[in-house]
Amino acid sequence: MVRRRVGVMGGTFDPIHHGHLVAASEVAARFELDEVLFVPTGRPWQKEGVGKHVTNSEHRYLMTVVATASNPRFTVSRVDIERSGPTYTIDTLRDLRKQRPEDELFFITGADALEQIMTWKDVEELTSLAHFVGVTRPGHELRDMGLKDVRLLEVPAMAISSTDCRDRVEAGDPVWYLVPDGVVQYINKYQLYRGEHTPLGVTSS
Ligand SMILES: Nc1ncnc2c1ncn2[C@@H]1O[C@H](COP(=O)(O)OP(=O)(O)OP(=O)(O)O)[C@@H](O)[C@H]1O
Numbered sequence: 001m002v003r004r005r006v007g008v009m010g011g012t013f014d015p016i017h018h019g020h021l022v023a024a025s026e027v028a029a030r031f032e033l034d035e036v037l038f039v040p041t042g043r044p045w046q047k048e049g050v051g052k053h054v055t056n057s058e059h060r061y062l063m064t065v066v067a068t069a070s071n072p073r074f075t076v077s078r079v080d081i082e083r084s085g086p087t088y089t090i091d092t093l094r095d096l097r098k099q100r101p102e103d104e105l106f107f108i109t110g111a112d113a114l115e116q117i118m119t120w121k122d123v124e125e126l127t128s129l130a131h132f133v134g135v136t137r138p139g140h141e142l143r144d145m146g147l148k149d150v151r152l153l154e155v156p157a158m159a160i161s162s163t164d165c166r167d168r169v170e171a172g173d174p175v176w177y178l179v180p181d182g183v184v185q186y187i188n189k190y191q192l193y194r195g196e197h198t199p200l201g202v203t204s205s
């Protein structure tokens, strides 16, 4: 049986933007992936803290579904948002390995996330569960940081961040073309990032 090659694009996606999508698409092309699974975080422990707010996971999940819907190779997993407690990639990869024991996994991370990777939980074990692919990101140097199994890839430079998208919405500036059209419409529909509570009939996580 031929093993399927599956990219795993983990992220908070608050909101998902074209930097994420271009990176995933480029890794898929270069590494001949059959699928890229986008995995929105449940509780991103390194993004929590005093004065920091992460949008509830159902909104982030749904924006990710909207953004990836037109690409037949892109799929979205609820594995992290359905696990309670802080989100650790070691748990993501263990759960995905159980769900897909035959697949070869490629965990995709931008240069900024890769810079921090030695602080991640059980980092030594991560590379026994997946290959790691570090991609370039404007403003960050791409270095392998000593991970055992990591490949580095230059991707088209997209100087976009979720922080900037949130700030722009809050300031009333456009995010058209920074995020997919459907994500702009989703943000407007639920009035996200305007400093107000945005209910979806779910508890926030
Ligand atoms: N413009 C980009 N180019 C390449 N990789 C990116 C880009 N934006 C994010 N990534 C990578 O995508 C993954 C998920 O990123 P995340 O959802 O935290 O977005 P972000 O834009 O970094 O968010 P924030 O501004 O809220 O910190 C990380 O591995 C990150 O390095």
Ligand SMILES: O=C(O)c1ccc[n+]([C@@H]2O[C@H](COP(=O)([O-])O)[C@@H](O)[C@H]2O)c1
Pocket: 009, 010, 011, 012, 013, 039, 041, 044, 046, 047, 087, 088, 089, 090, 113, 119, 120, 121
């Ligand atoms: O495992 C960890 O300790 C860990 C610490 C920080 C980030 N991560 C993962 O890295 C991915 C990008 O995270 P973020 O916070 O940059 O959106 C996402 O899948 C996170 O779960 C994982």
